[in-house]
Amino acid sequence: SAVISQKPSRDICQRGTSLTIQCQVDSQVTMMFWYRQQPGQSLTLIATANQGSEATYESGFVIDKFPISRPNLTFSTLTVSNMSPEDSSIYLCSVDLDRVRNNEQFFGPGTRLTVL
């Protein structure tokens, strides 16, 4: 498995501001993923972050709103830009350690964001 940490664990922000969420993994991984879990709903993939290339965004998510960085094989950031109350969610990063042998995806503890 992998040990994944996220910062901050929670935050309360004002509308119109931006928040950057950090994700750190204890081992090198090729692919990292960012998910959103809105209140009372299940998880939805925002984007895939590969080291050395642009992130790949899912339908309904755009780079201007959710810019992602992936500077190395153990770290990624997700920024939630120009926030509105609809962005209030739990944001989770995940990693896929070895999809060839064991297709297992591990999640971080999440960042609980409240936008006022």
Add this chain to the structure above:
Amino acid sequence: EDQVTQSPEALRLQEGESSSLNCSYTVSGLRGLFWYRQDPGKGPEFLFTLYSAGEEKEKERLKATLTKKESFLHITAPKPEDSATYLCAVQAERDSWGKLQFGAGTQVVVTP
């Protein structure tokens, strides 16, 4: 369009009372079906990946099975510490690695 439907939405069990959770799915080309456990305020905890119909996997009191249209998570003689939300997710062959489509989850409460 792919769909993942979990039932029931909530389940209340007495300690020791075995039960099953259902995950029905429609997807063109299943690469894998995943089960996770999620405790309040935490990220999902990986339990199992199933790949083909007939496959079964076990971990402590949990056993996951897979058919061509659905998966079951059997909880045998549950304990209060098994209380959590159980999430099912599918990965389609046509999708990028890492894209999991999640169901809404089943919230399980086990009382002593």
